[in-house]
Amino acid sequence: MELLQISFQKFAVHGDTKASGKELNGKNWAKLCKDCGIIDGKNVTSTDVDIVFSKVKQKTARVLTFEDFQRALEGLAPKRFKGQSEENALRSIFSLVEGKEPTNIGVTKVEKTAAVGRLTDTARYTGSHKERFDEGGKGRGREGREELVENTGYVGAYKNAGSYDDKMKVNK
Numbered sequence: 444m445e446l447l448q449i450s451f452q453k454f455a456v457h458g459d460t461k462a463s464g465k466e467l468n469g470k471n472w473a474k475l476c477k478d479c480g481i482i483d484g485k486n487v488t489s490t491d492v493d494i495v496f497s498k499v500k501q502k503t504a505r506v507l508t509f510e511d512f513q514r515a516l517e518g519l520a521p522k523r524f525k526g527q528s529e530e531n532a533l534r535s536i537f538s539l540v541e542g543k544e545p546t547n548i549g550v551t552k553v554e555k556t557a558a559v560g561r562l563t564d565t566a567r568y569t570g571s572h573k574e575r576f577d578e579g580g581k582g583r584g585r586e587g588r589e590e591l592v593e594n595t596g597y598v599g600a601y602k603n604a605g606s607y608d609d610k611m612k613v614n615k
Contacts, residue, residue, distance in 0.1 A: 444490050448543035450475075451512055457545040468504035471545075472515070479539045487523045495519055500604065525536050 452464035454475040459468075467475070476482045476492045499515040500507055507515060516536050524532035563566070565580040575587035586590075 447513075447537055448509060450479075450540050450543050451509055454478075462504065466508060467512055468506050469594050471494070472507060472512075474518075474545060475543075479543045481519060481523055481536065481539055487519060490556060491519070491522060548564065584597040 447496075451467060454471045455464045455467045456462040457471055457474065459471075466547065473489060475486070477489070480485055481559040482489055483494060490493055495515050495518045496507065499511045499518060501511070517533060520536040521527075521529060524535045527535065565576040574583075576582055
């Protein structure tokens with residue numbers, strides 16, 4: 444049961460930085476069913492998964508709690524494992540989910556071809572673009588994009604800033 448809860452929490456927070464891990468939304472419920480092999484395309488389809496989600500969740504809720512999640516798995520177990528006793532089917536469906544976590548198949552990979560390498564090589568930048576990076580090729584941020592003004596109280600481009608007091612002492 445503990446492994447089941449860990450899997451529930453991992454799928455509950457997947458793709459949502461604000462999620463607490465206590466509630467599973469419909470999208471992540473469908474992902475859980477797909478990634479764990481509950482959806483097999485014959486006995487259980489994505490439509491079946493959506494129907495069970497709607498039946499099990501609270502009337503006004505848009506998410507499943509862990510208890511709802513267990514009831515949803517109980518609803519899918521006899522359909523997924525036909526011919527097995529209800530208890531064995533439930534044990535089988537729990538074993539599909541236990542210890543699993545969301546997969547990231549299909550995530551875009553960074554491609555580093557020769558053309559991309561030349562375009563992103565900061566050592567080859569010239570002109571004003573060169574100012575945006577330090578010697579190591581790391582961006583300088585705002586400092587490299589904008590001409591930051593020092594508001595020292597003197598007129599701009601005044602070469603002897605801070606020497607007024609020295610001049611006054613000499614004259615005395």
